[in-house]
Amino acid sequence: MSxxxxxxxxxxHERQALTVNPAKTCQPVGAMYAALGIxxxxxxxxxxxxxxxYHRSTLSRxxxxxxxAGTGSFTEGSSVFGGQANLLTAxxxxxxxxxxxxxxxxxxxxxxxxxxxxxxxxxxxxxxGLVPEGKFVIHANTPSYVGAHPTGFANxxxxxxxxxxxxTREDKVARxxxxxxxxxxxxxxxxxKRLAKLMGLDPIMFxxxxxxxxxxxxxxxxxxxxxxxxxDELIAAxxxxxTIALGPVCSGPAAKALYAKCKVPQTTMGLPxxxxxxxxxxxxxxxxxxxxxxxxxxxxxxxLLDLMTDMHQYxxxxxxxxxxxxxxxxxxxxxxxxxxxxxKYVVTGTPGKKFLKRxxxxxxxxxxxxxxxxxxxxxxxxxHQWIKNEPCDLLMGNTYGKYIARDDDIPYVRHGxxxxxxxxxxxxxxxxxxGAIRVLEQxxxxxxxxxxRDSPEETFELTM
Amino acid sequence: xxxxNIMTTAIENNIRLLEARKAQVQTKGSEPFNIACEKxxxxxxxxxxxxxxxxxxxxxxxxCDALHVIHGPIGCASYTWDIRGSVSSGPQLHRMSFSTxxxxxxxxxxxxxxxxxxxxxxxxxxxxxxxxxxATCIVGLIGDDMDAxxxxxxxxxxxxxxxxxxxxxxxxxxxxxxxxxxxxxxxVGTGDTSDIKPLxxxxxxxxxxxxxxxxxxxxxxxxxxxxxxxxTGDGRVDDIRKAHGASLNVVQCSGSMKGLAxxxxxxxxxxxxxxxxxxxxDMSRALYEVADHFxxxxxxxxxxxxxxxxxxxxxxxxxxxxxxxxxxxAAIYTGGxxxxxxxxxxxxxxxxxxxxxxxxxxxxxxxxQLAELCDDGTIILDDTNPxxxxxxxxxxxxxxLIGGVKERPIAYKLGVAFCDHNHERKDCxxxxxxxLNFAREVHGSLCSPVWKFSPFRQxxxxxxxxxxTTEKPKAxxxxxxxxxxxxxxGGGGESKFATLTIGATEVAK
Ligand code: SF4
Ligand code: SF4
Numbered sequence: 001m002s003x004x005x006x007x008x009x010x011x012x013h014e015r016q017a018l019t020v021n022p023a024k025t026c027q028p029v030g031a032m033y034a035a036l037g038i039x040x041x042x043x044x045x046x047x048x049x050x051x052x053x054y055h056r057s058t059l060s061r062x063x064x065x066x067x068x069a070g071t072g073s074f075t076e077g078s079s080v081f082g083g084q085a086n087l088l089t090a091x092x093x094x095x096x097x098x099x100x101x102x103x104x105x106x107x108x109x110x111x112x113x114x115x116x117x118x119x120x121x122x123x124x125x126x127x128x129g130l131v132p133e134g135k136f137v138i139h140a141n142t143p144s145y146v147g148a149h150p151t152g153f154a155n156x157x158x159x160x161x162x163x164x165x166x167x168t169r170e171d172k173v174a175r176x177x178x179x180x181x182x183x184x185x186x187x188x189x190x191x192x193k194r195l196a197k198l199m200g201l202d203p204i205m206f207x208x209x210x211x212x213x214x215x216x217x218x219x220x221x222x223x224x225x226x227x228x229x230x231x232d233e234l235i236a237a238x239x240x241x242x243t244i245a246l247g248p249v250c251s252g253p254a255a256k257a258l259y260a261k262c263k264v265p266q267t268t269m270g271l272p273x274x275x276x277x278x279x280x281x282x283x284x285x286x287x288x289x290x291x292x293x294x295x296x297x298x299x300x301x302x303x304l305l306d307l308m309t310d311m312h313q314y315x316x317x318x319x320x321x322x323x324x325x326x327x328x329x330x331x332x333x334x335x336x337x338x339x340x341x342x343x344k345y346v347v348t349g350t351p352g353k354k355f356l357k358r359x360x361x362x363x364x365x366x367x368x369x370x371x372x373x374x375x376x377x378x379x380x381x382x383x384h385q386w387i388k389n390e391p392c393d394l395l396m397g398n399t400y401g402k403y404i405a406r407d408d409d410i411p412y413v414r415h416g417x418x419x420x421x422x423x424x425x426x427x428x429x430x431x432x433x434x435g436a437i438r439v440l441e442q443x444x445x446x447x448x449x450x451x452x453r454d455s456p457e458e459t460f461e462l463t464m
Numbered sequence: 465x466x467x468x469n470i471m472t473t474a475i476e477n478n479i480r481l482l483e484a485r486k487a488q489v490q491t492k493g494s495e496p497f498n499i500a501c502e503k504x505x506x507x508x509x510x511x512x513x514x515x516x517x518x519x520x521x522x523x524x525x526x527x528c529d530a531l532h533v534i535h536g537p538i539g540c541a542s543y544t545w546d547i548r549g550s551v552s553s554g555p556q557l558h559r560m561s562f563s564t565x566x567x568x569x570x571x572x573x574x575x576x577x578x579x580x581x582x583x584x585x586x587x588x589x590x591x592x593x594x595x596x597x598x599a600t601c602i603v604g605l606i607g608d609d610m611d612a613x614x615x616x617x618x619x620x621x622x623x624x625x626x627x628x629x630x631x632x633x634x635x636x637x638x639x640x641x642x643x644x645x646x647x648x649x650x651x652v653g654t655g656d657t658s659d660i661k662p663l664x665x666x667x668x669x670x671x672x673x674x675x676x677x678x679x680x681x682x683x684x685x686x687x688x689x690x691x692x693x694x695x696t697g698d699g700r701v702d703d704i705r706k707a708h709g710a711s712l713n714v715v716q717c718s719g720s721m722k723g724l725a726x727x728x729x730x731x732x733x734x735x736x737x738x739x740x741x742x743x744x745x746d747m748s749r750a751l752y753e754v755a756d757h758f759x760x761x762x763x764x765x766x767x768x769x770x771x772x773x774x775x776x777x778x779x780x781x782x783x784x785x786x787x788x789x790x791x792x793x794a795a796i797y798t799g800g801x802x803x804x805x806x807x808x809x810x811x812x813x814x815x816x817x818x819x820x821x822x823x824x825x826x827x828x829x830x831x832x833q834l835a836e837l838c839d840d841g842t843i844i845l846d847d848t849n850p851x852x853x854x855x856x857x858x859x860x861x862x863x864x865l866i867g868g869v870k871e872r873p874i875a876y877k878l879g880v881a882f883c884d885h886n887h888e889r890k891d892c893x894x895x896x897x898x899x900l901n902f903a904r905e906v907h908g909s910l911c912s913p914v915w916k917f918s919p920f921r922q923x924x925x926x927x928x929x930x931x932x933t934t935e936k937p938k939a940x941x942x943x944x945x946x947x948x949x950x951x952x953x954g955g956g957g958e959s960k961f962a963t964l965t966i967g968a969t970e971v972a973k
Contacts, residue, residue, distance in 0.1 A: 018582040019565035026539025050515020050632040054543035057869050066873040070508045074633045090508030109537045110601040144537040146568045219879045219920025221854030376565045
């Protein structure tokens, strides 16, 4: 019996009032994730207990790591009189007990609707002496009814600039480059840093969750693991020669804010997923290092290209259904197109202006063969209806695709957030040349397993 | 990663408890025992608690032929999408996630129209037996009149559309249970009870995780009882409608379904009793007490026979497991306190001592009872946080943590074994076979060789000195699904590996 037996094909009727099986989660979880990428930062959820508990659980399930965050513990009283008292108490308690360097406050739908003025309350806390010397409280507004988790990530990342970045000198520091990695995994952040260092640059990456949400087992409950961008680095970002923002939705706003505040020039580009996008990223770095690309990187690129050519006939003409975050979807689509696969169905629940145009650019003349949808009703249910009407060869997206994969027996590669039922995303990057090798390997594995499973005895092959 | 990190412990960091939390932590034996609880979490604490909505949602969720619509912004819905392992023997509608996904304009102008449209559309499409509509925080704030919408939709569609007043901020998870009970109360009493016999019960407060309701139901049926409805594990709307026809409500878990039992007592005079299905002692007592209630000799006789058979069936394996676990120490942190009682007893059956026991939502009576049950020196906690928990685990040198999703990574980071006894558990832990599963799970984690590599254990070994190594004795129990050569049934560690059977060939060792 199929789990999603309720989904039928046929005419896809327009829904306006309803989201079924969402392809997104809410803003604060993105803000929380970004905040965990600051060293010794404790995220704080200014709202009721439930939201915070859900957000932490989701991060814990995805990373198999403890995810620390405080809650405002709103009550009925706070919903009437506002959450000022809650935030003041919270700031005092958190600095006393958990001793973070930074508290990163994000709002929830509730505190947003109440209309709490976080900066003003924070001022108040400082006046009352609740914020110890040398410690900070930063904030981002993250109402989920206007965005989704990538929006929350973008907002908190921008807050890092707003609160910390400082321009301290006339000229910029050569080779110091700010890299805003976008909503990617800790392993991706580590990989991006590695590439930047190989390019001879001095990168400041923010946020940086590597070493935080992929921390080793130490036998100690580390409230603050070793990773994360430091406050000093965030301040120094204001003197960098250049900012490279990966992913317009998640990283663009912070890069623009940094330019406005400290006149650090910025380039915003897609996530470095796949060969062409990584080339772009490497070229951007090359323009800052005096124009060289080290052998090691060239070698990695060569290996990726080798894999693509060796196996291209297995990719040829395969159609894919994708769901997730806009920046990831654009990157993945570009990678798929580069090996002659078609992103046939693409949905994201995350709003954002340029997504459809970017997808159009990537799809080029294939645009008429694809269904791309964005917004509140762009959900897994819609995608499933499309698939019922006309199947595809591969699914790529977060854990929530497993119902469809099972129901319609379609090969499936997990990618994105959240992944609640597999490991690997914590450890292996999908960005850069090496990351692309991993993504292609994952795709090949499921496609070839399927071929092995389905091919009749006569054509069942040992060598593929 | 710098080397010294690995060797520092939280104890050296000497963590202080939040002043305001001191009253919520007590050690058994330090009289007078007077723990503070039933408080809202302190603002700023990294609480392990959830909200009212969460409480309602987990309780009603297993009703699998009903439609569950979450009225609110997207997050509340997407985080509760199919996260509880409540199994259904039929419809799977409950595993879908439906949300009104409120947008900014809805927050400003209200979401009633949107909700109404969504409900009409969904009911037409899925044809559910009833619909539950959950209020989230923001709905409470923007003042949507959910009751009115539900009434209208109900009138138009002819099915019960039931509002659940579960605004998250209006209390804790426990208040969510009570909102759920009020919602259920609207269904009970609307069905035909003519086919219900006098020897009949409702099973309340079991959610069929890993098929637990099925196991329990089977026991009762074997005793000769008619089970009218299971609320809410593998629940059906029509069964719940006629629940008032049963002669007794058997209620598990202190928090979640007590409210409904009380309401039914008041309205229909249905008596109720509290039971627990975890552990041999509690499970047997449940069956006996139910039999006693009916004062029926045959019922009691069949219950006794069944308990004897079941216990005999699982004891040999439990004994073997106990050999490996004797003297180990466990920490328990559960949602409701009631479960903690059973766990303390079950662990005792396995020779494991409880060093820390706590819950998210216990009340004073619960904690008093818990303290009575525990040994002196046991730390009793209400609404704890990760730092505290980690601190106490290390101070008491505890080997195993039993908890839920947020506790799991804490245990693993410390290098401590873990057993999920919350709604994300996968196996049936109730009843007699559940006890065996529980024992196997605990054994599987506690005796895993991975802890040998854990820095916490290694450090401890150094500290204690190599003569008194805390390293566990080699596990002797082997799970039954691994059949050892030369044995027909599994278990036991006596047999010698004189020969190894590889395929059909006997190879001398
Ligand atoms: S908004 Fe309210 S109902 Fe929703 S998860 Fe948060 S606390 Fe719970
Ligand atoms: S109320 Fe808003 S912030 Fe909280 S869980 Fe729901 S969508 Fe997310």
